[in-house]
Amino acid sequence: MISKADAIVVGSGGLGSASAYYLSKRKGLSVALIDKHEIASQTSPRAAGLVSCARKSDLMIGLVKDASRKIEAFREETGQPLDWVHSGSLKIARRPQDAELIDADCERGRRMGLDVELISPDQANRLNPFLKPTGVVGAMRIGDDRYFDPAQVAVGFARAAAAKGATLLPKTDVQAVNISGGRVTGVKTSNGEIQSAVVVDAAGAWTRQLSEASGIRVPLVPTRQQLIVTEPLDGARADLPMVRIMDAAVYARPCQGGRLWGVYEEEPRFFDLQSLGARFDIKDMPLEMEVLRSAAFEVRDQLPVLQTARVREFRGGIPTMTADGHHILGPAPGAKGFYFASGCNVAGLSISPTVGEALAAWIVDGKPPWDLAPMSVERFKDKSWDEDELRRESAWQYRHFYGAA
Ligand SMILES: Cc1cc2nc3c(=O)[nH]c(=O)nc-3n(C[C@H](O)[C@H](O)[C@H](O)COP(=O)(O)OP(=O)(O)OC[C@H]3O[C@@H](n4cnc5c(N)ncnc54)[C@H](O)[C@@H]3O)c2cc1C
Numbered sequence: 474m475i476s477k478a479d480a481i482v483v484g485s486g487g488l489g490s491a492s493a494y495y496l497s498k499r500k501g502l503s504v505a506l507i508d509k510h511e512i513a514s515q516t517s518p519r520a521a522g523l524v525s526c527a528r529k530s531d532l533m534i535g536l537v538k539d540a541s542r543k544i545e546a547f548r549e550e551t552g553q554p555l556d557w558v559h560s561g562s563l564k565i566a567r568r569p570q571d572a573e574l575i576d577a578d579c580e581r582g583r584r585m586g587l588d589v590e591l592i593s594p595d596q597a598n599r600l601n602p603f604l605k606p607t608g609v610v611g612a613m614r615i616g617d618d619r620y621f622d623p624a625q626v627a628v629g630f631a632r633a634a635a636a637k638g639a640t641l642l643p644k645t646d647v648q649a650v651n652i653s654g655g656r657v658t659g660v661k662t663s664n665g666e667i668q669s670a671v672v673v674d675a676a677g678a679w680t681r682q683l684s685e686a687s688g689i690r691v692p693l694v695p696t697r698q699q700l701i702v703t704e705p706l707d708g709a710r711a712d713l714p715m716v717r718i719m720d721a722a723v724y725a726r727p728c729q730g731g732r733l734w735g736v737y738e739e740e741p742r743f744f745d746l747q748s749l750g751a752r753f754d755i756k757d758m759p760l761e762m763e764v765l766r767s768a769a770f771e772v773r774d775q776l777p778v779l780q781t782a783r784v785r786e787f788r789g790g791i792p793t794m795t796a797d798g799h800h801i802l803g804p805a806p807g808a809k810g811f812y813f814a815s816g817c818n819v820a821g822l823s824i825s826p827t828v829g830e831a832l833a834a835w836i837v838d839g840k841p842p843w844d845l846a847p848m849s850v851e852r853f854k855d856k857s858w859d860e861d862e863l864r865r866e867s868a869w870q871y872r873h874f875y876g877a878a
Pocket residue numbers: 483484485486487488489490507508509510511512513514515516517518519520521522523524627645646647648675676677678679680683697698699700735788789790791792814815816817818819820821822823824
Protein backbone atom coordinates (compact mmCIF):
# COMPACT_ATOMS: atom_id res chain seq x y z
CA MET A 474 0.00 0.00 0.00
CA ILE A 475 1.30 3.44 -0.90
CA SER A 476 0.85 6.45 1.42
CA LYS A 477 0.65 9.21 -1.17
CA ALA A 478 0.21 9.96 -4.87
CA ASP A 479 -0.03 13.07 -7.03
CA ALA A 480 -3.38 11.86 -8.37
CA ILE A 481 -5.78 9.11 -7.31
CA VAL A 482 -8.35 7.67 -9.68
CA VAL A 483 -11.16 5.74 -7.98
CA GLY A 484 -12.62 3.13 -10.34
CA SER A 485 -10.84 1.13 -13.04
CA GLY A 486 -13.62 0.96 -15.64
CA GLY A 487 -13.14 2.56 -19.04
CA LEU A 488 -13.42 6.11 -17.74
CA GLY A 489 -11.13 5.69 -14.73
CA SER A 490 -8.49 3.56 -16.43
CA ALA A 491 -8.27 5.89 -19.42
CA SER A 492 -7.92 8.87 -17.07
CA ALA A 493 -5.20 7.06 -15.09
CA TYR A 494 -3.37 6.19 -18.31
CA TYR A 495 -3.31 9.75 -19.65
CA LEU A 496 -2.35 11.12 -16.21
CA SER A 497 0.51 8.58 -16.04
CA LYS A 498 1.80 9.84 -19.37
CA ARG A 499 2.45 13.23 -17.79
CA LYS A 500 6.11 13.42 -16.71
CA GLY A 501 6.85 13.01 -13.03
CA LEU A 502 3.24 12.46 -11.96
CA SER A 503 2.61 9.56 -9.55
CA VAL A 504 -0.83 8.03 -10.11
CA ALA A 505 -2.81 5.45 -8.12
CA LEU A 506 -5.71 3.59 -9.78
CA ILE A 507 -7.90 2.05 -7.09
CA ASP A 508 -10.77 -0.41 -7.42
CA LYS A 509 -12.84 -2.15 -4.80
CA HIS A 510 -13.24 -5.15 -7.14
CA GLU A 511 -10.75 -6.66 -9.57
CA ILE A 512 -9.37 -4.19 -12.10
CA ALA A 513 -11.78 -3.50 -15.00
CA SER A 514 -14.29 -6.11 -13.85
CA GLN A 515 -17.62 -4.29 -13.52
CA THR A 516 -19.81 -2.57 -16.15
CA SER A 517 -17.14 -1.82 -18.78
CA PRO A 518 -16.35 -5.39 -19.92
CA ARG A 519 -20.10 -6.11 -20.21
CA ALA A 520 -20.81 -3.33 -22.72
CA ALA A 521 -21.76 -3.79 -26.37
CA GLY A 522 -18.78 -1.93 -27.80
CA LEU A 523 -20.55 0.20 -30.42
CA VAL A 524 -19.02 3.50 -31.54
CA SER A 525 -21.78 5.84 -32.72
CA CYS A 526 -20.47 8.92 -34.53
CA ALA A 527 -23.72 10.57 -35.71
CA ARG A 528 -24.73 12.20 -32.43
CA LYS A 529 -27.14 14.94 -31.42
CA SER A 530 -24.55 17.71 -30.91
CA ASP A 531 -21.43 18.96 -32.69
CA LEU A 532 -19.46 18.51 -29.46
CA MET A 533 -20.39 14.82 -29.17
CA ILE A 534 -19.63 14.19 -32.84
CA GLY A 535 -16.21 15.82 -32.39
CA LEU A 536 -15.45 13.82 -29.26
CA VAL A 537 -16.58 10.50 -30.73
CA LYS A 538 -14.62 11.08 -33.96
CA ASP A 539 -11.52 11.68 -31.87
CA ALA A 540 -12.26 8.60 -29.72
CA SER A 541 -12.75 6.52 -32.85
CA ARG A 542 -9.26 7.48 -34.07
CA LYS A 543 -7.85 6.58 -30.66
CA ILE A 544 -9.59 3.18 -30.70
CA GLU A 545 -8.03 2.53 -34.10
CA ALA A 546 -4.58 3.47 -32.72
CA PHE A 547 -5.11 1.81 -29.31
CA ARG A 548 -2.54 -0.93 -29.82
CA GLU A 549 0.21 1.48 -30.95
CA GLU A 550 -0.65 3.96 -28.20
CA THR A 551 -0.94 1.58 -25.24
CA GLY A 552 0.90 -1.58 -26.35
CA GLN A 553 -2.26 -3.51 -25.42
CA PRO A 554 -4.57 -5.46 -27.75
CA LEU A 555 -7.90 -4.07 -28.92
CA ASP A 556 -9.92 -5.83 -31.61
CA TRP A 557 -12.23 -3.63 -33.63
CA VAL A 558 -14.14 -3.83 -36.90
CA HIS A 559 -14.90 -0.84 -39.11
CA SER A 560 -18.35 -2.04 -40.13
CA GLY A 561 -20.29 1.22 -40.48
CA SER A 562 -23.90 1.28 -39.35
CA LEU A 563 -27.50 1.84 -40.44
CA LYS A 564 -29.86 4.13 -38.55
CA ILE A 565 -33.44 3.13 -39.23
CA ALA A 566 -36.68 5.14 -38.94
CA ARG A 567 -40.06 3.43 -38.91
CA ARG A 568 -42.15 6.58 -38.46
CA PRO A 569 -42.27 9.71 -40.66
CA GLN A 570 -41.31 11.96 -37.72
CA ASP A 571 -38.15 9.90 -37.16
CA ALA A 572 -37.32 9.96 -40.89
CA GLU A 573 -37.33 13.78 -40.66
CA LEU A 574 -34.88 13.57 -37.77
CA ILE A 575 -32.63 11.31 -39.82
CA ASP A 576 -32.55 13.99 -42.53
CA ALA A 577 -31.33 16.50 -39.93
CA ASP A 578 -28.81 13.98 -38.53
CA CYS A 579 -27.46 13.45 -42.00
CA GLU A 580 -27.04 17.18 -42.61
CA ARG A 581 -25.27 17.69 -39.28
CA GLY A 582 -23.06 14.67 -39.91
CA ARG A 583 -22.02 15.95 -43.36
CA ARG A 584 -21.25 19.39 -41.97
CA MET A 585 -19.07 17.70 -39.34
CA GLY A 586 -17.19 15.70 -41.99
CA LEU A 587 -18.82 12.31 -41.37
CA ASP A 588 -19.31 9.76 -44.15
CA VAL A 589 -23.13 9.70 -44.02
CA GLU A 590 -25.87 9.35 -46.64
CA LEU A 591 -29.60 8.72 -46.82
CA ILE A 592 -30.38 5.41 -48.48
CA SER A 593 -33.55 3.54 -49.42
CA PRO A 594 -34.94 0.67 -47.32
CA ASP A 595 -33.95 -1.77 -50.09
CA GLN A 596 -30.39 -0.44 -50.19
CA ALA A 597 -30.23 -0.86 -46.41
CA ASN A 598 -31.40 -4.46 -46.80
CA ARG A 599 -28.73 -5.12 -49.46
CA LEU A 600 -26.04 -3.76 -47.11
CA ASN A 601 -27.29 -5.94 -44.24
CA PRO A 602 -29.64 -8.77 -45.24
CA PHE A 603 -30.64 -9.34 -41.57
CA LEU A 604 -32.48 -6.00 -41.77
CA LYS A 605 -35.75 -6.41 -43.70
CA PRO A 606 -37.21 -3.35 -45.46
CA THR A 607 -40.77 -3.95 -44.19
CA GLY A 608 -42.00 -0.92 -42.27
CA VAL A 609 -38.81 1.09 -42.82
CA VAL A 610 -39.54 4.68 -43.90
CA GLY A 611 -36.06 6.19 -43.63
CA ALA A 612 -32.48 4.94 -43.42
CA MET A 613 -29.09 6.55 -42.99
CA ARG A 614 -25.75 4.87 -43.62
CA ILE A 615 -22.98 6.00 -41.27
CA GLY A 616 -19.65 4.92 -42.73
CA ASP A 617 -17.54 6.06 -39.76
CA ASP A 618 -19.07 3.74 -37.14
CA ARG A 619 -17.26 0.71 -35.81
CA TYR A 620 -17.46 -1.78 -32.98
CA PHE A 621 -14.78 -3.13 -30.65
CA ASP A 622 -14.26 -5.78 -27.98
CA PRO A 623 -15.54 -4.12 -24.78
CA ALA A 624 -13.56 -6.48 -22.53
CA GLN A 625 -10.22 -5.12 -23.77
CA VAL A 626 -10.52 -1.35 -23.25
CA ALA A 627 -10.46 -0.73 -19.49
CA VAL A 628 -7.99 -3.50 -18.73
CA GLY A 629 -5.79 -2.33 -21.61
CA PHE A 630 -5.70 1.23 -20.29
CA ALA A 631 -5.06 0.01 -16.72
CA ARG A 632 -2.15 -2.19 -17.81
CA ALA A 633 -0.76 0.62 -19.94
CA ALA A 634 -1.04 3.02 -16.99
CA ALA A 635 0.89 0.51 -14.83
CA ALA A 636 3.55 0.26 -17.53
CA LYS A 637 3.95 4.05 -17.27
CA GLY A 638 4.42 3.78 -13.49
CA ALA A 639 0.88 3.98 -12.08
CA THR A 640 0.15 1.91 -8.97
CA LEU A 641 -2.86 -0.39 -9.41
CA LEU A 642 -4.72 -1.19 -6.19
CA PRO A 643 -7.47 -3.78 -6.81
CA LYS A 644 -9.72 -5.00 -3.97
CA THR A 645 -9.31 -1.70 -2.17
CA ASP A 646 -12.53 0.06 -1.23
CA VAL A 647 -12.38 3.85 -1.14
CA GLN A 648 -14.73 4.75 1.69
CA ALA A 649 -14.46 8.54 1.51
CA VAL A 650 -12.56 11.33 -0.15
CA ASN A 651 -10.94 13.45 2.54
CA ILE A 652 -11.61 17.15 2.14
CA SER A 653 -10.25 19.86 4.40
CA GLY A 654 -10.69 23.62 4.01
CA GLY A 655 -12.40 23.11 0.64
CA ARG A 656 -9.47 21.06 -0.76
CA VAL A 657 -9.02 17.36 -1.37
CA THR A 658 -6.33 15.88 0.87
CA GLY A 659 -6.59 12.18 -0.04
CA VAL A 660 -8.76 9.12 0.40
CA LYS A 661 -9.69 6.76 3.19
CA THR A 662 -9.63 3.16 1.97
CA SER A 663 -10.28 -0.30 3.43
CA ASN A 664 -6.47 -0.68 3.55
CA GLY A 665 -5.55 2.70 5.01
CA GLU A 666 -5.26 6.34 3.96
CA ILE A 667 -3.53 7.72 0.87
CA GLN A 668 -2.71 11.41 0.64
CA SER A 669 -3.29 13.27 -2.61
CA ALA A 670 -4.37 16.72 -3.73
CA VAL A 671 -6.28 15.24 -6.68
CA VAL A 672 -8.98 12.57 -6.64
CA VAL A 673 -11.04 11.48 -9.66
CA ASP A 674 -14.42 9.90 -8.90
CA ALA A 675 -14.75 7.39 -11.75
CA ALA A 676 -16.70 4.92 -9.65
CA GLY A 677 -19.32 4.16 -12.33
CA ALA A 678 -22.58 3.02 -10.71
CA TRP A 679 -21.08 3.97 -7.32
CA THR A 680 -20.08 7.54 -8.35
CA ARG A 681 -22.80 9.14 -6.32
CA GLN A 682 -22.20 6.99 -3.27
CA LEU A 683 -18.53 7.99 -3.22
CA SER A 684 -19.06 11.72 -3.71
CA GLU A 685 -21.99 11.85 -1.30
CA ALA A 686 -19.82 10.23 1.38
CA SER A 687 -17.84 13.48 1.16
CA GLY A 688 -20.90 15.73 0.97
CA ILE A 689 -20.84 16.33 -2.80
CA ARG A 690 -24.16 15.76 -4.59
CA VAL A 691 -24.09 14.66 -8.21
CA PRO A 692 -27.33 14.14 -10.18
CA LEU A 693 -26.96 10.81 -11.94
CA VAL A 694 -28.88 7.55 -11.82
CA PRO A 695 -27.41 4.02 -12.03
CA THR A 696 -29.44 2.34 -14.79
CA ARG A 697 -29.55 -1.27 -15.98
CA GLN A 698 -28.62 -2.10 -19.57
CA GLN A 699 -28.79 -5.70 -20.89
CA LEU A 700 -27.80 -7.46 -24.09
CA ILE A 701 -27.87 -10.84 -25.79
CA VAL A 702 -25.19 -12.54 -27.88
CA THR A 703 -26.70 -15.16 -30.17
CA GLU A 704 -25.30 -18.46 -31.35
CA PRO A 705 -23.63 -18.30 -34.79
CA LEU A 706 -25.99 -17.59 -37.70
CA ASP A 707 -25.68 -18.28 -41.42
CA GLY A 708 -24.55 -15.15 -43.24
CA ALA A 709 -23.57 -13.19 -40.09
CA ARG A 710 -20.37 -11.64 -41.48
CA ALA A 711 -18.26 -9.54 -39.09
CA ASP A 712 -18.29 -6.57 -41.48
CA LEU A 713 -22.07 -6.26 -41.85
CA PRO A 714 -23.14 -2.76 -40.79
CA MET A 715 -24.61 -2.45 -37.29
CA VAL A 716 -28.31 -1.58 -37.10
CA ARG A 717 -30.10 0.91 -34.83
CA ILE A 718 -33.89 1.17 -34.90
CA MET A 719 -34.78 4.59 -33.59
CA ASP A 720 -38.24 4.41 -32.02
CA ALA A 721 -37.77 0.88 -30.62
CA ALA A 722 -34.29 1.88 -29.38
CA VAL A 723 -32.94 -1.54 -30.45
CA TYR A 724 -29.36 -2.06 -31.67
CA ALA A 725 -27.63 -5.07 -33.21
CA ARG A 726 -24.11 -5.79 -34.40
CA PRO A 727 -22.11 -8.81 -35.55
CA CYS A 728 -20.43 -10.84 -32.77
CA GLN A 729 -18.57 -14.15 -32.91
CA GLY A 730 -20.45 -15.37 -35.97
CA GLY A 731 -23.84 -14.36 -34.51
CA ARG A 732 -25.48 -11.09 -33.47
CA LEU A 733 -25.10 -9.03 -30.31
CA TRP A 734 -28.16 -6.94 -29.59
CA GLY A 735 -29.84 -4.91 -26.90
CA VAL A 736 -32.49 -2.30 -26.16
CA TYR A 737 -32.98 0.96 -24.30
CA GLU A 738 -36.24 -0.05 -22.68
CA GLU A 739 -39.25 2.19 -22.16
CA GLU A 740 -39.19 1.86 -18.38
CA PRO A 741 -35.58 1.39 -17.36
CA ARG A 742 -34.66 -0.25 -14.09
CA PHE A 743 -32.79 2.10 -11.77
CA PHE A 744 -30.65 1.08 -8.82
CA ASP A 745 -29.70 2.67 -5.54
CA LEU A 746 -26.24 1.18 -5.00
CA GLN A 747 -26.32 2.10 -1.33
CA SER A 748 -29.18 -0.34 -0.77
CA LEU A 749 -27.33 -3.21 -2.49
CA GLY A 750 -24.62 -3.40 0.17
CA ALA A 751 -20.86 -2.84 0.13
CA ARG A 752 -20.03 -6.20 -1.51
CA PHE A 753 -22.39 -5.86 -4.47
CA ASP A 754 -20.76 -6.93 -7.74
CA ILE A 755 -22.26 -6.15 -11.15
CA LYS A 756 -22.24 -9.85 -12.00
CA ASP A 757 -24.97 -10.29 -9.35
CA MET A 758 -27.28 -7.73 -10.97
CA PRO A 759 -30.74 -9.22 -11.66
CA LEU A 760 -31.30 -9.75 -15.39
CA GLU A 761 -34.71 -9.82 -17.04
CA MET A 762 -35.06 -11.71 -20.32
CA GLU A 763 -38.65 -10.53 -20.78
CA VAL A 764 -37.37 -7.02 -21.62
CA LEU A 765 -35.37 -8.42 -24.54
CA ARG A 766 -38.18 -10.73 -25.65
CA SER A 767 -40.65 -7.89 -25.95
CA ALA A 768 -38.06 -5.73 -27.78
CA ALA A 769 -37.46 -8.56 -30.27
CA PHE A 770 -41.21 -8.76 -30.82
CA GLU A 771 -41.41 -4.99 -31.33
CA VAL A 772 -38.90 -5.16 -34.22
CA ARG A 773 -40.07 -8.54 -35.59
CA ASP A 774 -40.73 -7.12 -39.08
CA GLN A 775 -37.31 -5.48 -39.41
CA LEU A 776 -35.08 -7.91 -37.48
CA PRO A 777 -36.96 -11.23 -37.49
CA VAL A 778 -33.76 -13.10 -36.65
CA LEU A 779 -33.86 -11.74 -33.08
CA GLN A 780 -36.98 -13.81 -32.45
CA THR A 781 -35.48 -17.12 -33.57
CA ALA A 782 -31.73 -16.95 -32.89
CA ARG A 783 -30.54 -19.07 -29.98
CA VAL A 784 -29.05 -17.22 -27.01
CA ARG A 785 -25.38 -17.88 -26.33
CA GLU A 786 -24.84 -15.18 -23.70
CA PHE A 787 -27.13 -12.87 -21.73
CA ARG A 788 -25.42 -10.12 -19.73
CA GLY A 789 -25.86 -6.65 -18.36
CA GLY A 790 -24.31 -3.84 -16.40
CA ILE A 791 -25.14 -0.59 -14.64
CA PRO A 792 -24.12 2.53 -16.53
CA THR A 793 -25.20 5.95 -15.21
CA MET A 794 -27.78 8.29 -16.77
CA THR A 795 -28.11 12.05 -16.37
CA ALA A 796 -31.15 14.26 -16.87
CA ASP A 797 -29.78 15.89 -20.04
CA GLY A 798 -27.98 12.90 -21.56
CA HIS A 799 -24.48 14.37 -21.18
CA HIS A 800 -21.55 12.96 -19.22
CA ILE A 801 -20.44 14.45 -15.91
CA LEU A 802 -16.83 15.43 -16.27
CA GLY A 803 -14.34 17.73 -14.63
CA PRO A 804 -14.02 19.57 -11.32
CA ALA A 805 -16.61 19.41 -8.55
CA PRO A 806 -17.56 22.87 -7.33
CA GLY A 807 -16.60 23.56 -3.72
CA ALA A 808 -13.85 20.94 -3.38
CA LYS A 809 -10.60 21.86 -5.11
CA GLY A 810 -8.93 18.75 -6.51
CA PHE A 811 -12.15 16.67 -6.74
CA TYR A 812 -12.95 15.62 -10.32
CA PHE A 813 -15.67 13.50 -11.90
CA ALA A 814 -15.38 11.08 -14.82
CA SER A 815 -18.87 9.60 -14.92
CA GLY A 816 -22.46 10.01 -16.11
CA CYS A 817 -21.69 7.92 -19.18
CA ASN A 818 -25.29 7.67 -20.45
CA VAL A 819 -24.60 4.15 -21.76
CA ALA A 820 -21.97 5.42 -24.17
CA GLY A 821 -18.93 5.93 -22.00
CA LEU A 822 -16.70 3.11 -23.11
CA SER A 823 -16.38 4.18 -26.74
CA ILE A 824 -15.57 7.75 -25.75
CA SER A 825 -13.27 6.84 -22.84
CA PRO A 826 -9.96 7.45 -24.66
CA THR A 827 -10.92 11.05 -25.44
CA VAL A 828 -12.49 11.66 -22.05
CA GLY A 829 -9.42 10.27 -20.26
CA GLU A 830 -7.05 12.47 -22.24
CA ALA A 831 -9.25 15.56 -21.77
CA LEU A 832 -9.57 15.01 -18.03
CA ALA A 833 -5.81 14.57 -17.61
CA ALA A 834 -5.30 17.90 -19.40
CA TRP A 835 -7.98 19.52 -17.23
CA ILE A 836 -6.20 18.33 -14.07
CA VAL A 837 -2.62 19.02 -15.12
CA ASP A 838 -2.92 22.04 -17.45
CA GLY A 839 -5.96 23.62 -15.79
CA LYS A 840 -8.24 23.29 -18.81
CA PRO A 841 -9.38 20.60 -21.25
CA PRO A 842 -8.53 20.70 -24.96
CA TRP A 843 -12.27 20.91 -25.77
CA ASP A 844 -14.97 23.20 -24.40
CA LEU A 845 -16.54 20.66 -22.07
CA ALA A 846 -18.85 23.10 -20.25
CA PRO A 847 -21.95 21.08 -21.36
CA MET A 848 -20.51 18.15 -19.38
CA SER A 849 -19.44 20.03 -16.28
CA VAL A 850 -21.35 19.31 -13.08
CA GLU A 851 -21.65 23.11 -12.74
CA ARG A 852 -24.50 23.00 -15.24
CA PHE A 853 -26.76 21.61 -12.52
CA LYS A 854 -25.82 24.12 -9.83
CA ASP A 855 -29.06 26.15 -10.01
CA LYS A 856 -31.29 23.11 -9.92
CA SER A 857 -32.21 21.17 -6.81
CA TRP A 858 -33.10 17.70 -8.08
CA ASP A 859 -35.95 15.82 -6.66
CA GLU A 860 -35.15 12.09 -7.08
CA ASP A 861 -38.39 11.32 -8.96
CA GLU A 862 -37.80 14.15 -11.41
CA LEU A 863 -34.20 13.06 -11.96
CA ARG A 864 -35.32 9.49 -12.68
CA ARG A 865 -38.12 10.67 -14.99
CA GLU A 866 -35.80 12.83 -17.09
CA SER A 867 -33.05 10.22 -17.09
CA ALA A 868 -35.57 7.58 -18.26
CA TRP A 869 -36.56 9.84 -21.16
CA GLN A 870 -32.90 10.36 -22.15
CA TYR A 871 -32.32 6.61 -21.93
CA ARG A 872 -35.23 5.59 -24.14
CA HIS A 873 -34.48 8.38 -26.65
CA PHE A 874 -30.78 7.64 -27.00
CA TYR A 875 -31.20 7.25 -30.79
CA GLY A 876 -32.94 10.59 -31.01
CA ALA A 877 -36.46 9.31 -31.84
CA ALA A 878 -39.16 11.98 -31.80
C1 LIG B 1 -25.21 -3.94 -21.91
C2 LIG B 1 -24.43 -2.67 -22.07
C3 LIG B 1 -24.18 -2.17 -23.33
C4 LIG B 1 -23.41 -1.02 -23.50
N1 LIG B 1 -23.08 -0.61 -24.75
C5 LIG B 1 -22.20 0.40 -24.92
C6 LIG B 1 -21.73 0.74 -26.20
O1 LIG B 1 -22.12 0.12 -27.20
N2 LIG B 1 -20.85 1.75 -26.33
C7 LIG B 1 -20.40 2.43 -25.24
O2 LIG B 1 -19.60 3.35 -25.40
N3 LIG B 1 -20.83 2.15 -24.00
C8 LIG B 1 -21.72 1.16 -23.82
N4 LIG B 1 -22.16 0.83 -22.57
C9 LIG B 1 -21.82 1.73 -21.46
C10 LIG B 1 -20.43 1.47 -20.93
O3 LIG B 1 -20.34 0.17 -20.44
C11 LIG B 1 -20.19 2.48 -19.82
O4 LIG B 1 -20.37 3.78 -20.31
C12 LIG B 1 -18.77 2.39 -19.29
O5 LIG B 1 -18.36 1.06 -19.17
C13 LIG B 1 -18.73 3.10 -17.96
O6 LIG B 1 -17.47 2.90 -17.39
P1 LIG B 1 -17.19 3.36 -15.92
O7 LIG B 1 -15.72 3.46 -15.82
O8 LIG B 1 -18.00 4.58 -15.62
O9 LIG B 1 -17.84 2.21 -14.99
P2 LIG B 1 -17.33 0.76 -14.52
O10 LIG B 1 -16.80 -0.02 -15.63
O11 LIG B 1 -18.44 0.13 -13.74
O12 LIG B 1 -16.16 1.10 -13.52
C14 LIG B 1 -16.37 1.69 -12.26
C15 LIG B 1 -15.42 1.03 -11.28
O13 LIG B 1 -15.42 1.75 -10.04
C16 LIG B 1 -15.17 0.83 -9.00
N5 LIG B 1 -15.60 1.42 -7.74
C17 LIG B 1 -16.82 1.86 -7.41
N6 LIG B 1 -16.85 2.37 -6.17
C18 LIG B 1 -15.60 2.26 -5.69
C19 LIG B 1 -15.00 2.58 -4.45
N7 LIG B 1 -15.69 3.17 -3.47
N8 LIG B 1 -13.69 2.28 -4.26
C20 LIG B 1 -12.98 1.70 -5.24
N9 LIG B 1 -13.51 1.37 -6.45
C21 LIG B 1 -14.79 1.65 -6.67
C22 LIG B 1 -16.01 -0.37 -9.42
O14 LIG B 1 -15.59 -1.56 -8.75
C23 LIG B 1 -15.80 -0.40 -10.93
O15 LIG B 1 -14.76 -1.28 -11.30
C24 LIG B 1 -22.93 -0.31 -22.36
C25 LIG B 1 -23.19 -0.82 -21.08
C26 LIG B 1 -23.92 -1.98 -20.94
C27 LIG B 1 -24.14 -2.53 -19.56
